[in-house]
Amino acid sequence: MKIDKAAYDYYNRLTSLFTLMRSVGVNYNQVTKAIHTNFNERRAVALLARLEKYTGELQTLDRSVIELTRQFEQK
Numbered sequence: 093m094k095i096d097k098a099a100y101d102y103y104n105r106l107t108s109l110f111t112l113m114r115s116v117g118v119n120y121n122q123v124t125k126a127i128h129t130n131f132n133e134r135r136a137v138a139l140l141a142r143l144e145k146y147t148g149e150l151q152t153l154d155r156s157v158i159e160l161t162r163q164f165e166q167k
Contacts, residue, residue, distance in 0.1 A: 102164055
């Protein structure tokens with residue numbers, strides 16, 4: 093039986109990436125609650141706008157990971 097080292101490494105890195113993304117989601121919920129609790133409405137809106145910008149960047153990275161995985165699976 094032959095083990096594909098590249099596939100194994102890719103799978104391990106992908107698994108750790110998804111673990112990190114899950115923890116980002118948990119932190120995201122905690123941050124939004126803290127912003128609403130600790131800041132006035134004007135400051136909260138500004139902070140949430142910044143958070144939304146970073147969330148968009150994460151979505152772009154997620155789409156890139158999905159596309160790279162599709163390309164990897166085709167090869």
